[in-house]
Amino acid sequence: MVSTRHHPRPFxxxxxxxxxxxxxxxxxxxxDVSTSVSPTSQNRGVTQSSGVRQKASAVGGISHRVPPLLxxxxxxxxxxxxxxxxxxxxxxxxxxxxxxxxxxWKPYALYGTVDYVYGWPAWNNHVGFSxxxxxxxxxxxxxxxYYLRVLFNHxxxxxxxxxxxxxxxxxxxxxxxxxxxxxxxxLVLFSAAVMTLSKTILYWFxxxxxxxxxxxxxxxxxxxxxxxxxxxxxxVLPIYMIYVLGEEMLALxxxxxxxxxx
Numbered sequence: 458m459v460s461t462r463h464h465p466r467p468f469x470x471x472x473x474x475x476x477x478x479x480x481x482x483x484x485x486x487x488x489d490v491s492t493s494v495s496p497t498s499q500n501r502g503v504t505q506s507s508g509v510r511q512k513a514s515a516v517g518g519i520s521h522r523v524p525p526l527l528x529x530x531x532x533x534x535x536x537x538x539x540x541x542x543x544x545x546x547x548x549x550x551x552x553x554x555x556x557x558x559x560x561x562w563k564p565y566a567l568y569g570t571v572d573y574v575y576g577w578p579a580w581n582n583h584v585g586f587s588x589x590x591x592x593x594x595x596x597x598x599x600x601x602x603y604y605l606r607v608l609f610n611h612x613x614x615x616x617x618x619x620x621x622x623x624x625x626x627x628x629x630x631x632x633x634x635x636x637x638x639x640x641x642x643x644l645v646l647f648s649a650a651v652m653t654l655s656k657t658i659l660y661w662f663x664x665x666x667x668x669x670x671x672x673x674x675x676x677x678x679x680x681x682x683x684x685x686x687x688x689x690x691x692x693v694l695p696i697y698m699i700y701v702l703g704e705e706m707l708a709l710x711x712x713x714x715x716x717x718x719x
Contacts, residue, residue: 519709520635521643522628523608524701525617530694535601538594545591548580571683573671586663593656600649607642608634627701640709647702654695657688 544551544562551562552569569576574587611634618632619625664672672684 519640519643520633521639521705522630523616523632523634524628525619525625525632527628527698527701528608528616530698531601531605534691534694535598535605538598542591542594542598544575545587545594548587552577552580568683571672571675571679579671590656590660593652597649597652597656600645600652604642604646604649607636607638611636611639626697627704643702643706647699647706650695650698650702653691654699657691657695660688661692 540561544565547555547557547562549555550557551565552558553566558566565575573579574584578584579587615631619629664670672680675684
């Protein structure tokens, strides 16, 4: 017993050399399985990684074609909307007899007799719809100006250069702009177009459901020439903008045909 307790070496029976080798073999088996991945899984991994790279590159900005028709409409309509909004907010000084009426808002002397929303009947009866729609005009104008600011800050040229009708309506590569804030500008422009269309349709519905109280006194000729055609432009052109921009946004979200071909 004494000699056994003071034995200088461990007993040969106690070590179990097979025990440590089993965990090693069991721990190495998952690595072996992971390395022997099927080609389909490898391709899926490559596809996912390439998709991540595409998303990462998209963060740097998108390419946006600037349609000449869209830009021309903005450059024409924005001053008119600012002029119109100023007239509403400055009433009664901007109305006939007011100190600001002539010469800036002198044409509204006629239009106020065509559409009473802009005339004395709405002002005297404290109709709030006039100022309400003008307030939305101010918001939309700020959104359109933001888009134009991004557009011209990128220094793009050849905005009004087009070879055919399709490029006139949808733009071309020569007029495209790219940048980190272009995507936001396109989204803001699309939202503003939806606001403009919705507000204009609401304006028409207000007349329809109100028994044409503000425009029903006009002759058919005056109604078409001085009310339907001018106001109709703010329905037709926003619909065009929504279509073109919506198509572009869907193409960016779903992936362009060029990327699908690759």
